[in-house]
Amino acid sequence: xxxxTIFAHILRIYPRAFRERFGAELRALLEVTKPSERKRFFTDxxxxxxxxxxxxWHWIRFIAVLGWMGALSIGTMYVFWNxxxxxxxxxxxxxxxxxxxVGLLFLPFALISxxxxxxxxxxxxxxxxxxxxxxxxxxLFPAREVVVVxxxxxxxxxxxxxxxxxxxxxxQLRSSSTWLKLLKISLLGLALLTLSWSWLGPNExxxxxxxxxxxxxxxxxxxxxxxLGLLLGFQRPRTSVTP
Amino acid sequence: MPRIPNDLTPAAxxxxxxxxxxxxxxxxxxxxxxxxxEGRVKLGPGTLYTTIKRLLETGLIEETTERPEDDDERRRxxxxxxxxxxxxxxxxEHLERLVNQARAVRLLKGIA
Numbered sequence: 016x017x018x019x020t021i022f023a024h025i026l027r028i029y030p031r032a033f034r035e036r037f038g039a040e041l042r043a044l045l046e047v048t049k050p051s052e053r054k055r056f057f058t059d060x061x062x063x064x065x066x067x068x069x070x071x072w073h074w075i076r077f078i079a080v081l082g083w084m085g086a087l088s089i090g091t092m093y094v095f096w097n098x099x100x101x102x103x104x105x106x107x108x109x110x111x112x113x114x115x116x117v118g119l120l121f122l123p124f125a126l127i128s129x130x131x132x133x134x135x136x137x138x139x140x141x142x143x144x145x146x147x148x149x150x151x152x153x154x155l156f157p158a159r160e161v162v163v164v165x166x167x168x169x170x171x172x173x174x175x176x177x178x179x180x181x182x183x184x185x186x187q188l189r190s191s192s193t194w195l196k197l198l199k200i201s202l203l204g205l206a207l208l209t210l211s212w213s214w215l216g217p218n219e220x221x222x223x224x225x226x227x228x229x230x231x232x233x234x235x236x237x238x239x240x241x242x243l244g245l246l247l248g249f250q251r252p253r254t255s256v257t258p
Numbered sequence: 259m260p261r262i263p264n265d266l267t268p269a270a271x272x273x274x275x276x277x278x279x280x281x282x283x284x285x286x287x288x289x290x291x292x293x294x295x296e297g298r299v300k301l302g303p304g305t306l307y308t309t310i311k312r313l314l315e316t317g318l319i320e321e322t323t324e325r326p327e328d329d330d331e332r333r334r335x336x337x338x339x340x341x342x343x344x345x346x347x348x349x350x351e352h353l354e355r356l357v358n359q360a361r362a363v364r365l366l367k368g369i370a
Contacts, residue, residue: 037307043332044285044303056302063304 018053019045025057028064030071266349269309272299274318274338274346281322281337283329284310310336318342 022045026038045053276282276290287310288301301309313319314336322337338346360366 039332059302059304063308
């Protein structure tokens with residue numbers, strides 16, 4: 016896929032009104048730009064497209080999307096009522112994990128809309144993966160025990176999410192202070208531990224503690240790492256000026 | 259003194275500054291911002307056109323029909339409106355006061 020094709024796809028993300036007004040101009044600009052510079056434009060165009068798309072959304076549309084996800088969740092729970100293990104679903108710890116998932120779903124969007132500097136590739140890619148993965152988790156949270164979706168959910172929950180959370184948290188922490196370096200290493204370690212646990216670990220590593228509880232604890236810790244990373248990311252000057 | 263919009267970002271001010279001299283199209287604005295900041299600010303097309311959109315909406319810049327004859331027809335030229343010029347001037351004065359303060363506390367060399 017050439018850079019031109021990628022740009023053409025990104026331009027389609029912009030709202031129709033924006034494309035009609037600035038589309039031809041944007042293409043003309045990209046045509047006269049040096050190839051080395053064009054590579055730098057990739058993230059800027061993508062973030063601009065997401066920002067415009069989000070701003071074009073009326074608040075009613077946000078409510079509609081949330082309502083749609085809520086309806087899908089309730090519908091799934093209703094259809095698969097017998098297969099869902101309610102006591103497990105209503106376990107306090109799971110509710111906490113679920114809340115962390117739901118909260119994190121909105122953080123990437125909040126970050127994208129607030130950034131004024133072009134984020135690095137390591138920042139926006141995990142953001143997108145994260146939001147997709149968490150949307151999936153949000154929709155399926157009430158139906159954790161449904162057999163049909165278990166495999167896919169397992170993959171998203173145990174592979175995609177930790178990678179996304181870990182990468183994103185790490186990419187946000189660039190300070191040179193020692194404790195932040197330690198935090199980076201811890202986050203990476205946790206992400207790797209979670210992955211290896213998912214792939215290779217025994218069913219019960221510690222007697223008396225169910226695997227999903229350990230996994231849930233790791234996810235909560237990783238989530239906190241991401242939140243911390245986001246907060247630290249917001250502290251940086253929001254400008255594209257390089258010193 | 260005109261009221262400076264709260265969302266006058268560094269990118270927006272740089273665009274106003276580059277249009278203060280003469281009407282320009284998008285690519286020329288990018289080049290001019292790069293030159294006027296000695297290469298420290300490199301606007302991307304996403305930032306440029308989303309900012310131009312806001313500046314058009316707030317009436318700080320406008321499209322002009324004046325253009326060279328043999329230019330690419332897809333290009334559009336933008337110029338400052340009288341209000342845009344006033345806002346840019348007010349922001350420049352605000353920055354000047356900040357620089358003077360920096361001189362006063364000896365962050366910069368020179369007479370405050």
